[in-house]
Amino acid sequence: xxxxxxxxxxxxxxxxxxxxxxxxxxxxxxxxxxxxxxxxxxxxxxxxxxxxxxxxxxxxxxxxxxxxxxxxxxxxxxxxxxxxxxxxxxxxxxxxxxxxxxxxxxxxxxxxxxxxxxxxxxxxxxxxxxxxxxxxxxxxxxxxxxxxxxxxxxxxxxxxxxxxxxxxxxxxxxxxxxxxxxxxxxxxxxxxxxxxxxxxxxxxxxxxxxxxxxxxxxxxxxxxxxxxxxxxxxxxxxxxxxxxxxxxxxxxxxxxxxxxxxxxxxxxxxxxxxxxxxxxxxxxxxxxxxxxxxxxxxxxxxxxxxxxxxxxxxxxxxxxxxxxxxxxxxxxxxxxxxxxxxxxxxxxxxxxxxxxxxxxxxxxxxxxxxxxxxxxxxxxxxxxxxxxxxxxxxxxxxxxxxxxxxxxxxxxxxxxxxxxxxxxxxxxxxxxxxxxxxxxxxx
Amino acid sequence: xxxxxxxxxxxxxxxxxxxxxxxxxxxxxxxxxxxxxxxxxxxxxxxxxxxxxxxxxxxxxxxxxxxxxxxxxxxxxxxxxxxxxxxxxxxxxxxxxxxxxxxxxxxxxxxxxxxxxxxxxxxxxxxxxxxxxxxxxxxxxxxxxxxxxxxxxxxxxxxxxxxxxxxxxxxxxxxxxxxxxxxxxxxxxxxxxxxxxxxxxxxxxxxxxxxxxxxxxxxxxxxxxxxxxxxxxxxxxxxxxxxxxxxxxx
Ligand SMILES: Nc1ncnc2c1ncn2[C@@H]1O[C@H](COP(=O)(O)OP(=O)(O)OP(=O)(O)O)[C@@H](O)[C@H]1O
Ligand SMILES: [Mg+2]
Numbered sequence: 001x002x003x004x005x006x007x008x009x010x011x012x013x014x015x016x017x018x019x020x021x022x023x024x025x026x027x028x029x030x031x032x033x034x035x036x037x038x039x040x041x042x043x044x045x046x047x048x049x050x051x052x053x054x055x056x057x058x059x060x061x062x063x064x065x066x067x068x069x070x071x072x073x074x075x076x077x078x079x080x081x082x083x084x085x086x087x088x089x090x091x092x093x094x095x096x097x098x099x100x101x102x103x104x105x106x107x108x109x110x111x112x113x114x115x116x117x118x119x120x121x122x123x124x125x126x127x128x129x130x131x132x133x134x135x136x137x138x139x140x141x142x143x144x145x146x147x148x149x150x151x152x153x154x155x156x157x158x159x160x161x162x163x164x165x166x167x168x169x170x171x172x173x174x175x176x177x178x179x180x181x182x183x184x185x186x187x188x189x190x191x192x193x194x195x196x197x198x199x200x201x202x203x204x205x206x207x208x209x210x211x212x213x214x215x216x217x218x219x220x221x222x223x224x225x226x227x228x229x230x231x232x233x234x235x236x237x238x239x240x241x242x243x244x245x246x247x248x249x250x251x252x253x254x255x256x257x258x259x260x261x262x263x264x265x266x267x268x269x270x271x272x273x274x275x276x277x278x279x280x281x282x283x284x285x286x287x288x289x290x291x292x293x294x295x296x297x298x299x300x301x302x303x304x305x306x307x308x309x310x311x312x313x314x315x316x317x318x319x320x321x322x323x324x325x326x327x328x329x330x331x332x333x334x335x336x337x338x339x340x341x342x343x344x345x346x347x348x349x350x351x352x353x354x355x356x357x358x359x360x361x362x363x364x365x366x367x368x369x370x371x372x373x374x375x376x377x378x379x380x381x382x383x384x385x386x387x388x389x390x391x392x393x394x395x396x397x398x399x400x401x402x403x404x405x406x407x408x409x410x411x412x413x414x415x416x417x418x419x420x421x422x423x424x425x426x427x428x429x430x431x432x433x434x435x436x437x438x439x440x441x442x443x
Numbered sequence: 444x445x446x447x448x449x450x451x452x453x454x455x456x457x458x459x460x461x462x463x464x465x466x467x468x469x470x471x472x473x474x475x476x477x478x479x480x481x482x483x484x485x486x487x488x489x490x491x492x493x494x495x496x497x498x499x500x501x502x503x504x505x506x507x508x509x510x511x512x513x514x515x516x517x518x519x520x521x522x523x524x525x526x527x528x529x530x531x532x533x534x535x536x537x538x539x540x541x542x543x544x545x546x547x548x549x550x551x552x553x554x555x556x557x558x559x560x561x562x563x564x565x566x567x568x569x570x571x572x573x574x575x576x577x578x579x580x581x582x583x584x585x586x587x588x589x590x591x592x593x594x595x596x597x598x599x600x601x602x603x604x605x606x607x608x609x610x611x612x613x614x615x616x617x618x619x620x621x622x623x624x625x626x627x628x629x630x631x632x633x634x635x636x637x638x639x640x641x642x643x644x645x646x647x648x649x650x651x652x653x654x655x656x657x658x659x660x661x662x663x664x665x666x667x668x669x670x671x672x673x674x675x676x677x678x679x680x681x682x683x684x685x686x687x688x689x690x691x692x693x
Contacts, residue, residue, distance in 0.1 A: 392493050393531045393585075397545035397601065398519035398552070407544070411535025411584065 010063040011041055011146070014187045014219070015154045017068030022156060024125035033137045037152035044146045053145070056331045056363055058271035058300050062245050067187040067217050069154065073101040074180055077211075082106055085178060085209040089424035092174035092205060093118070099179055100188025100218070101157045110171075115164030115200075118173065121191055122157040132160060135195050139223040140251040144275040144306065148249040151221040155191035158220075162193075163200040165227075172203040172233075172422070179241065181214025192222040196230035198255075203233040205425060208268070210241035217245040224251065226258035228282065233261045235420060237429060240268035242298070249275045254314070256282025263419050264320075265429055266293035266301050267436065273302040280342075283313040291320040292416040294436055295328030295360070305334040307347065312372075315346035321416055322353040323409050324360035325440035332364040334379070340371040349379040354412050356386065356405070357442050406438040444469050444609055444640045445490075449501035451665075452489050459485045461665035462501065467609065470637040474651055474676060475644045477662035478684050483644045484528050486662070487611045491525040492518050505609065519545075520552035522608030526598035526615050528644075533585035541585045542567065542604060549605055570603040574630045591618040599630045606634070611642045616650040628653030648680040661687055 015038075024030040046063050047054040077098050095118065096106035102120030109118055117131065124131055143149050159175050177190060196202060208218060218240060226232055240246045246269040254260055266272055278287055293301040307316050322330045332351045353362045366379040386408050394404035410417070413433065420426040445467040452460040459482045467473055477483055489496050490503060492515035503510045510518055533541070547557040558566065571578060574596045586594050595615050602610050612631070616624055631641070631654050643654060651659070651673060659675040660667045661684065669675065669687050679686075 387531075388494060389531050390533055392515060393527070393533065394536075394541070394545075395515040396491050396493075396519055396525055397541075397605065398516050398548040399541075399544050400516050400548065401514070403544060403548075404516075407536050407541065408533070411533060414535040 011046060011150055013066065013068050014150055014189070015069060017071055020072060022154065023122040024129060027125070027129050029133055030125070030129070030136070034153050037149040040142065040149040041146055041153060044149075047146060053304060053333060056300070056302070056329065058245075062217070062271065065185045065215070065217070065245075067185045069156070070099050070101070070182075070186050070188060073103075074099045074182070077103065077106065077178065077180060079106065081211060082176075082178070084211065085176065087424055087428040090174065090422070090428070092172045093169075094174045094176065095159050096176045096178060097157065097159065097190055099182075099186065099216075100177075100190045102159070113167055113169060115167035116169055117160070117162040119160060120157055121155070121160050121193065124160050131162065132193060135223070135225065136191075136193055137223070139225050139253045140221055140249065143221070143251075144249055144277055144304070147219050147247045148221050148275075151189045151191055151219050151249070154189045155221075156189055158191035158193065160193045161195070161202065161204065163196045163202050165197040166199040167197075168200070169202040172205050174205040175207065177206075177208045177218065177220070179208075179210040179214075179216050179218060179244065181210075181212045181216065181241075185215050185217070187217040187219060190218070190220045192220065194222065194232070195225045196227055196232055198227040199229050200227065201231040205235045205237070207237045207239065208246060209239050210244065210268070213241045213243055215243040216241070217247070219247045221249045222251065224260070225253045226255055226260060226285075228255045229257040230255065231259045235263045235265075235425065237265045238268055238272055238274075239432065240272070242268065242270060244269045246272040248273070249277065252276070252278045252287070254278065254280050254282070254285040254287060256284055258285045260287045260289075261419075262287075262289045263416065264289070264291040265416075265420075266291070266303070267432065270298055271300045271302070273304070275304045275306065278307045278316065280309055280311050280314040283311055285314045287314070287316040289316065289318045290416045290419050292413050292433070293320070293322045293330055294433065295322070295324050295330050296436070296440060297326035297328065299328050301328075301330040303330075303332050305349075307336045309336065309338040309342040309345040309347060311339075312342050313344040314342070316348075318349040319415065320351045321413055322351070322362060323356065323413065323437065324353065324362055325356035325437075325442065327357075327359045329361045330363070332362070332381075333367075334365070335367040336369070336377065336379070338370045338372050338375055338377065342372045343374045345372060345375040345377065347375070347377045351381040352412075353383045354386065354409060355383060356409075356440055359443060402438045405440070406434050409437045410434055444506060446504040447501070450486070450489070450498070450503060451500035452485060452496045452498050454485065454496055458499070459665050460489065463662070463666055465660065465667060467640050467642065469640060471658065472635070472641045472643060472654065472656045474656035474659045475642060475662050476646065476659065476676065476679055481662050482665040483662055484613055487525055487613045487642075487644065490611060491515060491523060516548070520549050524602050524605060524607030524610045526595075526602060526610065526612045528613040528617070530586050530594040530598055532587045532589070534587050536585050538583055538585050539567070539581045542601065545601070546604055566604065570600055573603060573633060574600045575626050576600055592620060592623045595619055596623065596627060599627050603630060603634060608638065609640045609642070610634075611644070613644045614646065615643075616645055616647060624650065625653065648676050651676050663688060
């Protein structure tokens with residue numbers, strides 16, 4: 001296999017190595033999507049580091065890894081192993097994927113309200129593909145970049161949640177994506193699909209965790225579609241292994257009057273690239289997107305927001321904060337586009353960063369492209385350090401410097417962490433973030 | 444308790460403290476007065492270990508131990524407390540969590556067990572009452588959006604909670620209305636004990652009517668140029684600092 005771009009093989013290998021066929025083989029519509037996606041992968045190859053949006057990333061180290069598909073589902077993970085990564089006290093419908101594949105034995109979905117369907121994408125594609133045929137790939141389309149196309153070509157399994165008209169799922173649904181180290185570098189390409197029909201409501205907690213510190217790659221895509229007046233609370237906590245690569249594309253389509261409340265917490269992985277793509281399909285929809293990322297030595301946190309106000313009278317809030325320490329790096333690229341007839345758009349983007357060391361680096365780039373004239377839009381970014389006077393105030397009260405730093409950073413991040421819920425999840429994240437900050441290297 | 448000898452310190456190369464001597468015994472209250480910019484706050488900051496000052500000479504023994512070698516938190520744990528002239532606001536840092544962390548850090552270093560939640564709340568309520576502070580302050584971020592007077596009262600509230608051996612009050616009276624001044628003074632007086640000493644920095648005799656000092660010192664150009672009893676404060680109020688400076692020059 002060869003193509004126009006260098007390293008083409010590196011990405012195509014991600015589709016190889018599996019003994020099993022991909023789910024849904026034989027479904028015409030899916031085969032068509034897959035081959036179209038594969039064509040894109042072949043045509044584009046690995047993005048160039050000179051390309052906008054890829055400039056600061058660890059792309060080279062990623063493609064140097066000989067990642068291949070998992071040969072078969074990883075078995076042997078027991079309930080006890082899971083304990084290590086659970087959020088203490090969190091009551092939720094639980095779905096567990098291990099290295100990209102749904103594991104029924106570890107999942108406990110329990111009783112779901114009428115009109116709600118939840119489970120494995122692979123199973124649905126095999127048993128009842130019509131349930132997802134008019135939704136899968138429809139929100140993501142071609143995707144933000146080649147990795148989303150790669151996911152389409154190679155999607156192996158994932159989580160599907162379909163909430164019917166007016167249905168209300170009160171208990172949160174927790175999706176745990178657990179990665180377990182293998183002898184050779186493997187890539188998992190889970191594909192998740194969440195669709196809320198008119199007036200439906202649900203709360204999704206999506207977590208990426210690992211056992212150990214192994215090297216692997218997760219390339220996930222999540223398609224979210226909200227029907228008229230649907231409400232989704234979506235909390236994403238990325239805590240991959242420190243040596244892992246995490247690529248994710250979240251594609252959201254919002255119908256009229258719908259509300260999306262998203263919180264993204266990025267803590268793990270050596271390189272994590274997150275694309276959040278929002279499209280408004282009807283007026284009066286609200287999108288509240290919050291994020292917190294931490295990056296220390298040998299970590300790159302790369303966020304790309306693409307918010308497209310294509311219709312009038314929608315509002316979006318993008319509030320992202322970063323704390324960088326050691327030699328940590330982060331990229332924040334926030335683009336808001338307001339179309340000519342998207343009058344009365346209300347969009348506010350903010351990105352604030354705290355650098356705890358001189359060696360940490362942030363590249364923040366907000367972009368507002370406004371083509372309508374009657375809109376309320378703003379953006380602001382800041383990069384700062386801990387105020388030495390604040391630090392001294394705390395220390396003068398007997399509080400150790402590391403704890404004082406933790407308190408000040410958590411204070412800085414408070415606005416984001418407070419948006420998390422329920423309480424056990426908020427406490428868990430506070431603890432993980434706090435511990436990280438207390439031991440963060442300052443050089 | 445505190446023995447400062449020949450203390451010299453510079454800020455950005457500029458000498459601010461130029462050989463300061465001060466002896467504070469157990470249970471004593473010392474007032475320090477002096478013109479703006481004479482180095483009073485600098486002295487307080489150097490004692491409590493704030494960064495940005497270079498100590499170029501002298502020593503400060505606290506209960507026989509050199510303070511100047513210790514980290515700020517170690518000084519606090521040994522019983523030193525500074526009520527700031529300008530308390531900083533800490534957005535996002537919850538007051539209760541802050542107070543609890545401070546108290547537990549100090550208790551742990553004294554070998555005392557950490558307070559459980561109930562005893563801690565009880566203790567806080569009791570001290571809040573002494574300073575006529577509202578419970579709601581506990582739920583807010585530290586000093587955040589507090590009025591000038593509330594900030595000053597919050598400083599004394601912290602002192603009441605942490606029970607230091609030596610407290611330095613840097614212009615705690617400035618910005619307080621007459622009632623608040625009395626409340627703060629009552630709070631301070633309630634903490635007076637034969638074991639606890641205080642250094643009270645002020646520009647006004649009025650505070651010293653409430654908190655009666657054993658000694659009054661005049662700090663000018665980085666040195667103590669005159670010490671006396673409480674009557675010295677009255678004399679200063681009457682004649683101004685020029686009077687001493689004039690005598691010095693003579
Ligand atoms: N960080 C700094 N950089 C430069 N100069 C400083 C700094 N801190 C203090 N100084 C200077 O040191 C001198 C002493 O300041 P200090 O705050 O100790 O005075 P003070 O006696 O407390 O005055 P006041 O009565 O106005 O509170 C002043 O001239 C001040 O400008
Ligand atoms: Mg001063």
